[in-house]
Amino acid sequence: MLELATISLLNGIVYGLLLFMLSSGLTLIFSMMGVLNFAHASLFMLGAYCSWQLGRWVGFWPAILLAPLLCGLIGAAIERYGLRRVHGRGHVAEILFTFGLAYIIEEVVTMIWGRNAVANGVPSAIDFPLFTVFGTQFPAYKGLMMAISVAMFVFLYLMLQRTRIGLVIRGALTHPRMVAALGHDVPGVFVLVFAIGSALAGLAGVIGGFMLLTQPTLAHVVGPIVFVIVVLGGLGSLAGALIASMLIGILQTFAVAIDYSLLDALRALGIAVTRGSPWYDVAAIKVATAAPMIPYLLLVLMLIVRPRGLLGTRDA
Amino acid sequence: MRAHRRRVVAVAVALALGAGSAAADVKIAFIDPLSGGGASTGILAQKTHQFYIDAINAAGGINGEKIELLSYDNKVNPQESLIQLKKALDEGARYLVQGNGSAVALALTDAVQKYNERNPGKEVLYLNYAAIDPALTNDKCSFWHFRFDADADMKMAAMTSAIAGDKKTQKVYLINQDYSFGKAVAAAAQKMLAEKRPDIKIVGDELHPLQKVQDFSPYVAKIKASGADTVITGNWGNDMVLLIKAGRDAGLKVNWDTYYGGTPGTVSAVREAGVDTLKQVSEWHKNAQPDLDTTVAAFDKRFPGAENEYAYWRAKTMWEMFAAAAKKAQSNDPAKVARALEGMKMSTPLGDVEMRADNHQLLQPLYVSTLEKGQKYDAEGTGLGWRTDTKVDGKATALPTTCKMERPK
Numbered sequence: 001m002l003e004l005a006t007i008s009l010l011n012g013i014v015y016g017l018l019l020f021m022l023s024s025g026l027t028l029i030f031s032m033m034g035v036l037n038f039a040h041a042s043l044f045m046l047g048a049y050c051s052w053q054l055g056r057w058v059g060f061w062p063a064i065l066l067a068p069l070l071c072g073l074i075g076a077a078i079e080r081y082g083l084r085r086v087h088g089r090g091h092v093a094e095i096l097f098t099f100g101l102a103y104i105i106e107e108v109v110t111m112i113w114g115r116n117a118v119a120n121g122v123p124s125a126i127d128f129p130l131f132t133v134f135g136t137q138f139p140a141y142k143g144l145m146m147a148i149s150v151a152m153f154v155f156l157y158l159m160l161q162r163t164r165i166g167l168v169i170r171g172a173l174t175h176p177r178m179v180a181a182l183g184h185d186v187p188g189v190f191v192l193v194f195a196i197g198s199a200l201a202g203l204a205g206v207i208g209g210f211m212l213l214t215q216p217t218l219a220h221v222v223g224p225i226v227f228v229i230v231v232l233g234g235l236g237s238l239a240g241a242l243i244a245s246m247l248i249g250i251l252q253t254f255a256v257a258i259d260y261s262l263l264d265a266l267r268a269l270g271i272a273v274t275r276g277s278p279w280y281d282v283a284a285i286k287v288a289t290a291a292p293m294i295p296y297l298l299l300v301l302m303l304i305v306r307p308r309g310l311l312g313t314r315d316a
Numbered sequence: 317m318r319a320h321r322r323r324v325v326a327v328a329v330a331l332a333l334g335a336g337s338a339a340a341d342v343k344i345a346f347i348d349p350l351s352g353g354g355a356s357t358g359i360l361a362q363k364t365h366q367f368y369i370d371a372i373n374a375a376g377g378i379n380g381e382k383i384e385l386l387s388y389d390n391k392v393n394p395q396e397s398l399i400q401l402k403k404a405l406d407e408g409a410r411y412l413v414q415g416n417g418s419a420v421a422l423a424l425t426d427a428v429q430k431y432n433e434r435n436p437g438k439e440v441l442y443l444n445y446a447a448i449d450p451a452l453t454n455d456k457c458s459f460w461h462f463r464f465d466a467d468a469d470m471k472m473a474a475m476t477s478a479i480a481g482d483k484k485t486q487k488v489y490l491i492n493q494d495y496s497f498g499k500a501v502a503a504a505a506q507k508m509l510a511e512k513r514p515d516i517k518i519v520g521d522e523l524h525p526l527q528k529v530q531d532f533s534p535y536v537a538k539i540k541a542s543g544a545d546t547v548i549t550g551n552w553g554n555d556m557v558l559l560i561k562a563g564r565d566a567g568l569k570v571n572w573d574t575y576y577g578g579t580p581g582t583v584s585a586v587r588e589a590g591v592d593t594l595k596q597v598s599e600w601h602k603n604a605q606p607d608l609d610t611t612v613a614a615f616d617k618r619f620p621g622a623e624n625e626y627a628y629w630r631a632k633t634m635w636e637m638f639a640a641a642a643k644k645a646q647s648n649d650p651a652k653v654a655r656a657l658e659g660m661k662m663s664t665p666l667g668d669v670e671m672r673a674d675n676h677q678l679l680q681p682l683y684v685s686t687l688e689k690g691q692k693y694d695a696e697g698t699g700l701g702w703r704t705d706t707k708v709d710g711k712a713t714a715l716p717t718t719c720k721m722e723r724p725k
Contacts, residue, residue, distance in 0.1 A: 007537040015531050116356040116623035117557070119584045119696070129567060136540055137567030212530055213554055213581065217353045221530060256534035289494060291534075292525045 003134040008253050010133070014142050016249025017149035018208060022222055023229040023241050024152050025200030031236030032173050032193045035083065036091070038098040041223040042105035043198045047071050047205020048214045049113055052120040060123035068202035075198020079191045102219060110216045117215035145207045152200060156238055169193055228295045232302050234312020243310055248295045255291035341384040342377075342648050344369070344411040345404030347397055347424070350389035353527060354416050356580065356623060357553065361415055361445070362387055364628040367615050368635035378642040385413075392416055394423035401427055405440065410650050415446025415465070418497045425452060425461045432460055432724070439724075441650035445634055449497050450504075453675040457719035460650075462657055462676045464634040468497060468550065468575070470713045471597040471682065472504035475573050478595070478684045478706050479546065480512040485571070487519045489544035491535060493555055494523040501550030501575070519544050527554055532562035540568055552576040560594070561585040571595065578702070580625060583687060583695040591700060594687040600629030600666065601685050601702035602693035609665055622696060633669055633680060637662055651724065669710050675719035679710040 026040040050070050054063035078101065086093040121127075122141045129137035160166040171179045172189045180186045212218060229248065233240030262283040266273055273283050302309060346365060349358035362385075369383045377383060386409055388400035397420045401412065414424055421444055432439040444452065444463045448471070453463055466474075479485050490505050492498030502521055509516050519542040524535060536559075539547060547570050551559055556579045560572060564586050570593065576582070577596035586594055602608065608616075612626050641656035642648055659673035667681040684706045691701025 004537060004541040007540070008534060011531070011533040011537060014533070018531075114621075114623050115359060117581045119581070119622070121584065121587070132567070134540075135567075136537065137565070139565045142565070213557060215356075220353075253534045257538055289523055289525070292528050 004257055006133060007136050008257050009250065010138065012250030012253035013246065014146060014249070015253055016246035017146050018204075018211060019225065019229055019249055020242050020245035021145070021149040021152060021204040022201075022208065023226045023233075023245065024149075024156060024238065025197035025204070026226055026230055027233070027236060027238055027241045028156060028200065029194060029197035030230065031238070032169050033190055034091070034173065035094050035098070035194075037197070038095060038223075039078070039101040039105060040098075040197070040201055041219040041226055042102045043071050043075060043201035044205040044208060044222060045109060045214075045216070045218040046074065046105060047202030048120065048209030048212075048218060049109060049118070049205075050202065051206035051209060052118050052214055053113075055123065060125055064203075064206050067206050068199040071202025071205070072195040072199030075201075076191050076195035078198070079194035083194065084187065084190070102223075106216050106219060113216070115216060117213045120209045120214035122210045141207070141210050145211070148203065148207055152203070153238065153242055156200075160238070165192075225295055228299045232295075232298055232309055234309030237309065237311040237313070240309055240311030248298065251298075252291050252294050255294055256288050258287040261286045341382045342411070343384050343386055343404075343407065343409040344413055345386050345388060345401070345407075345409035346413045347388045347390050347400050347404065347420075348414055348416050349392045350387060352391050354392045354553065358389075358416055360580075360624060361628055361631070363619055363624065364615070364626070364631045365413060365445075365635070367618065368611070368632055371611070372635060372639050378639055379646065379648050381648055390414075390420060392420060394420050397424055398427050405431070410438070410440055410648075412440055412442045414442070414444060418447045418449030418452070418500075419495065421447030421449065421452055422456060422496070425456060425458045428460050429458045436724075439650045439654075441654050443634060443638065445628065445630055449500055451496070451500075453672075453677040454718045457675050457717070457721055459676070459721050459723050460654065462654070462671065462678070464630045464637075464678045464680075466599060466680065466682055466713055467677060467715075468500045469504045469715055470677075471575055472501065472508055473715065474682045474684055474706070474708045474713065475548070475595075475597045476505065476508040476512050477708075479509070479516075479548075479573060482571075485513070485516060485546050487517050487542065487544045488546045488548060489520040489522070489539050489542055489570075490518065490548050491520070491522040491524065491539070491559065492550050493526040493552075495526050498523060498526070498550055501548075505548050524555075529555065529558065532559045533566065535559070536562045536566045536568050539563075539570065540566065544570055546571040546573060548573045550575045552579055557581040557585050560590070564589040569593075573597075577687070578627065578695070580623065580627070580696070583698050583700060586687075587698060587700070590687045591689055592686060595684060595705070596702070597682060597684050599633075599680050599682060601683055601704070602626075602695065603685075603691050603702055604683055604704060604707075605665060606692075608693060625696065629666075630678075630680070633662070633664055633678070636664075637669075637671065637678075667707075667710055672714070672717075675717040675721070677717070679714055681710050682708045682713055684708075 022044060026037060029035055029037050047067050051063045051067035054066050082097060086097045126141045126144055128140050130140045130143045131138050168179060168184050169189055172186045176186050229241055229244045233244035263273055273280055346362055348361060349355050366385055369385050373382045386404060388404055390397040390400050414421060424442060428440050428442045442461045444461060446465050448465050448467045450467045450469045453467060490502045492502050506518060556576050560582055572594045574596050577594050578598055611632055615626050637660060641653050641660060645652040645656040657671050661670045669678060669680040671678050683704050685702040685704050687700050688703040689700060691703055694701040
């Protein structure tokens with residue numbers, strides 16, 4: 001029991017940090033630009049593909065730097081030549097633009113790398129067990145992922161709260177004209193923010209690609225959960241996103257370990273639900289089977305009870 | 317002069333029409349996922365079918381007519397499949413080929429059965445090359461449905477016989493996808509292990525959501541905690557690859573008895589950790605024969621690249637039987653071809669095969685194989701290849717059926 005609990009907690013933290021890594025760039029872009037970027041998961045996917053491709057050409061370590069850089073450049077181009085033009089037409093236009101972009105990126109990825117998953121295995125440099133608990137190995141690349149995820153949080157937090165450029169970025173969101181009047185290049189700031197957000201997605205993709213499968217459906221697979229985290233944590237709140245990620249990661253992991261159903265709980269309370277009852281089938285669903293539903297359940301509950309999310313400052 | 321010209325035009329038109337009717341091919345509708353998550357398997361199957369159809373056409377076609385494969389994307393969705401079937405029927409298809417997803421197959425057999433009852437003389441014949449829910453050849457069987465892959469129970473029988481022979485197996489964990497096929501695999505494993513090795517304990521019977529789980533670590537933790545020495549899974553696609561990947565990451569030491577360990581990506585995900593432990597049940601693997609079959613080698617040459625790794629031997633059997641049945645029937649009419657297929661026997665490079673007349677299930681040799689080093693042909697360029705542990709002859713794979721087929725008069 002202790003064994004399962006320890007391993008589950010560890011797995012939960014790993015999964016939570018992966019989710020945070022995925023959503024940090026999105027949170028940044030949303031909080032600083034007010035743009036809900038539907039193509040975020042696609043940039044994550046591009047990061048995974050680029051690191052695999054570059055890894056074959058120049059080796060893993062240069063690739064881990066170059067892939068996010070490339071994603072950042074692509075992000076900058078998207079902002080400069082696409083998003084900026086639709087920006088004036090309001091949020092619906094922006095959302096539709098990024099939505100369309102997600103489809104285009106998926107098709108381009110399919111055209112270049114094919115429909116099947118590429119063999120994006122863990123590079124031998126980080127392919128060893130870091131430590132062993134209760135006979136279960138903990139792979140080194142997951143350790144690297146955790147470190148990068150935490151570093152991302154610290155970097156973003158410090159940059160936004162403690163640096164001058166962070167001040168300008170935050171100012172540009174609420175008072176763009178004033179910031180511009182003070183001589184700052186506001187459109188340039190937006191390009192920078194979008195580029196950083198995209199680069200973070202790319203970096204997440206480099207590491208996430210090892211854990212998930214690097215294939216054209218990758219963006220589809222991670223897209224919904226990323227939005228759940230951003231909404232749950234509070235739109236635009238970095239700390240909120242971290243808390244929401246860990247919450248979902250740990251809850252979902254522990255739920256898988258629970259083989260009991262509502263039926264067992266009722267039985268313990270002395271209430272018998274017979275097979276003939278219309279509620280039998282629903283009550284017999286094990287918590288473990290329902291585990292993947294938990295994030296979405298939390299999303300719905302959060303929107304009903306507290307639409308601004310855990311640490312959000314404005315309503316979704 | 318004018319009359320002459322008119323005559324020339326008339327001849328030209330007649331020629332064109334004549335050519336048109338000669339080219340009135342036998343249209344076969346291929347309804348499977350060609351986009352989205354299932355696209356990689358669907359497109360590989362499409363290429364394989366086209367490959368064998370081209371071979372039939374190159375040899376003169378069937379009864380002088382060429383076969384044309386029309387493809388329809390169903391996104392592995394039963395409703396979408398029915399819409400595509402209607403489209404295919406409108407475009408003149410009289411044969412249907414499908415394989416991915418038993419839920420789709422169940423919807424299609426039902427639709428084909430009803431269509432044929434209402435449209436006598438215009439019947440459609442359904443050739444199933446991969447959907448292996450046992451119900452399709454038992455309670456839900458149809459005269460118009462023929463299955464060319466061994467069903468989940470037949471594969472489980474081969475797998476459990478191999479497991480029963482290994483005295484070291486004590487604790488078995490079942491993990492499957494939460495839908496009709498996954499449940500069928502779990503039920504068959506429970507029943508057959510209890511019959512063959514009552515001393516084996518089933519320490520877990522897990523159903524997880526279909527193609528939705530990204531991180532299988534929590535499931536691996538559960539398998540580890542249960543103390544299982546063997547895991548049985550019918551998982552396919554991403555669910556297979558991600559499960560085995562999570563097992564490798566955690567250093568889980570178990571035997572993996574799988575239906576789809578040969579799924580593209582699985583061997584490269586598990587690599588050395590799968591040696592001696594990853595097993596699969598299939599109708600073919602690359603080392604099943606001493607030398608690669610000539611058609612397989614030709615396929616590899618025509619479709620190079622990792623995503624085109626040959627996987628559908630049963631498609632070869634299916635098309636060869638189909639051509640033979642049309643020849644025997646001396647007609648390309650689906651009703652006559654269906655009659656000819658019933659009970660048809662054929663010999664293949666791997667052994668004799670027979671299409672059962674009572675439930676339209678193909679009996680073909682099955683292989684239980686293990687991933688090993690130093691095999692002649694490797695998988696996915698990993699240097700590791702499949703080695704046959706046991707081969708079950710086609711006849712020996714037969715199981716009793718509950719099928720009560722309504723035959724057309």
